[in-house]
Amino acid sequence: MLIDNAGSSTLFSAASDRVENAGTPLTSAVSPVRHFKMMNTEPLVRVTVCVNRRPGMSEDEFSDYWVNKHGPLATEWLLRCGILRYVQYHTTSKHRNLAKKMSEAVGRPTLQYDGMGDFWVRKYEDFEAAFLDQEYQDKIRPDELKLIDMDSISVTVGVEYVVIDDGKLVEKHERTEF
DSSP states (O other), X not given: OOBOXXXXXXXXXXXXXXXXXTTOOHHHHHOOOOOEEOOOOOOOEEEEEEEOXXXXXXXXXXXXXXXXIIHHHHHHHHHHTTOOEEXXXXXXXXHHHHTHHHHHHHTOOOOOOSEEEEEEESSHHHXXXXXXXXXXXXXXXXHHHHHBOGGGOEEEEEOOOOSEETTEEEOOOOOOOO
């Protein structure tokens, strides 16, 4: 935690500025949580694919195409291949700039991706198999080339440990490794 010369937390100040600027009282954002919830212990694997838009495509064009064309095109294939959840995470320059003050305060850069696709599967092999599937090769991959700068892709794989869910602390943290 960084402390400024006045003795207050720089990170807390950056966060409180964001909350106050959003029109939400700070007290509601930091009120203590006293209710507990049991954690879902199903060992789901989360694969996050970070991407940038194809050169020459605006942020608005990228978001619109991803939501209205690529997403709907891929849904049947994703479901057939055992993808349990698929989330598009759009990160425009406006969104990245929200984190700029905090990033600078801690001396770390903000990730410079236009979006991230999150995929949840029961086992990683389901994710791999989906991308070897013929429908992906014939239909989904060509559409990705219209949307994504393929040289920008980064991938991470792991499992989630939910600490707070629906405003409640998660009491039990059991998970089987994949």
